Amino acid sequence: MTADKEYDFLIVGSGLYGCVFAHEATRRGKRCLIIDKRKHTGGNIRCEEVEGINVHQYGAHIFHTNDKGIWDYVNSFVEFNRYTNSPVANYKGEFYNLPFNMNTFYQLWKVKTPAEAMEKIKSQVEASKVGVPTNLHEQALSLVGTDIYEKLIKGYTEKQWGRPAEQLPAFIIKRLPMRFTFDNNYFDDKYQGVPIGGYNKLTERLLEGIEVRLETDYFADREKWDAMTDQIVFTGNIDQFYDYQFGRLEYRSLRFEHQVYDTPNHQGNAVINYTEREIPYTRTIEHKHFEFGNQPKTVVTAEYPEEWTPEKEAYYPINDARNTKIFQQYNELARQEKYTLFGGRLATYKYYDMHQVIASALHAVAVKFQEKPVCQQN
Incomplete structure (x- = not known):
């Protein structure tokens, strides 16, 4: 950090990538500031306690990986249970x-x-x-x-x-996995589960001792934030970072409807997919089953896919020929940046599972601090 700069790193976005990078940089003696336009930290893994149940606000999140290093890493912050996803x-x-x-x-x-x-x-x-x-x-x-x-x-x-x-x-659909065994375990990964007490425990531990400013839009006062640091970790939309000069990247969005039921068990399973076209939602999620809860009430979320507009949250990149070409142009600019690092699903226009986000953040830290990478990126 130069003498006139307040922070070593400005991290734009407090999702998993931003949290892990900030934590690791802070461990190495660097001063970090995280800003996020939302009212909460944690990005899409945010939970909210309702009727004593940790409700996944942005859809079901089940952690799974074959990488023991990643599994040990997340369990060093919060203990994970052995929830097995069987939709x-x-x-x-x-x-x-x-x-x-x-x-x-x-x-x-x-x-x-x-x-x-x-x-x-x-x-x-x-x-x-x-x-x-x-x-x-x-x-x-x-x-x-x-x-x-x-x-x-x-x-x-x-x-x-x-x-x-x-x-x-x-x-x-590149492939459709079929198992010729009587095995309902959705993931093949050796390690899987959900944090005991919810994902907020993971992000809160990652962010201990780190300054965070919420409801803060980087683009509303970009010059101010850039002046605070020489190094930016950007996890937002890469096309917005470059003022949409090659056009907007497209996504699919989601809408969630949460409902409390006055019964201890509404659907008997954490995740039920509704596969007929006539039902507008793709799945319903009964959150208490992620942590084997026995609360007297239950919370069920219906997940509705939607057309994306810039006012909505971007969830799934549309990796067709048009969008791939546009992203490649932005990515070429990003590669030329000396003081800005791009990470996470929006900045790399790529769908990530949670373990992949963490692995990519740890890899970026290792490269930045000239250390040997400790985790695979699979």
Whole structure:
């Protein structure tokens, strides 16, 4: 930090990336300031306590990783439980286990052996007569056949992206994992769980001793904030950072409706996907099941996909040809920056799982401080 600068690092955004970078830089004796335009820290992993239940305000967040270093890292701040994600799909009142596994195949076709399930899928794939897939509709049929696609993929995906499957690019579904065992564990990762007491405990521990200013928009007084430091860690929208000079990047957004029910157990599972197109939400989340709660009431959140506008929160990047080209132009500018580091899903226009965000932040710290990286980025 030069003598006339107040902070070593200005971190724009208090999501996981910003929290981890600020924590690690502070550990190394650097003075950090975090600013965030929201009213709270933690970005999309923020929880709010309702009826004694930690409600995931921005959708279900289940931590999972195969990287023991990352797992040990987050558990050094808060103990994680062993919640296992086992969502259920509801298609017109019929229930199916996810991910696609022998339980699902039995529910669909009453097949009892892997060989029977494989043969059923193979016959449906062949009957679909798809050559080289040109859209998501054809891609899915070529991978799993008619029944799985029609009941468990088509409607859900069309709601998620707001387009008919025939108008969506094939690359959105590169593969569809199928398990030929009776295993409802959604993730293959060795380590998974949810923080005991909610994700706020993780971010609050990361931010201990670090100055944070909320409801503060970096772009409302950019010159003021830039003058406070020589080094910026930017986790916001990269196109906004560069004044949209190459155009706006596009996203899908989400809307959440939270409801309290006067019953200890409303749906019997943390996550239920609604896969028919006619139901407007993609899933409902009963938060108490993440921490095995026994509170007398429960909170359920319905998750509605929406078209994104600049006034809404950006969730999922639309990585089609147009947006990829625009991002590459912004990314080229970012690579030339000497004093600004870009990180997180908005600044890199990439969907990240939580363990990937943390790994990328730790990697950036190692590079910045010329240390050996300690965690994989997988």
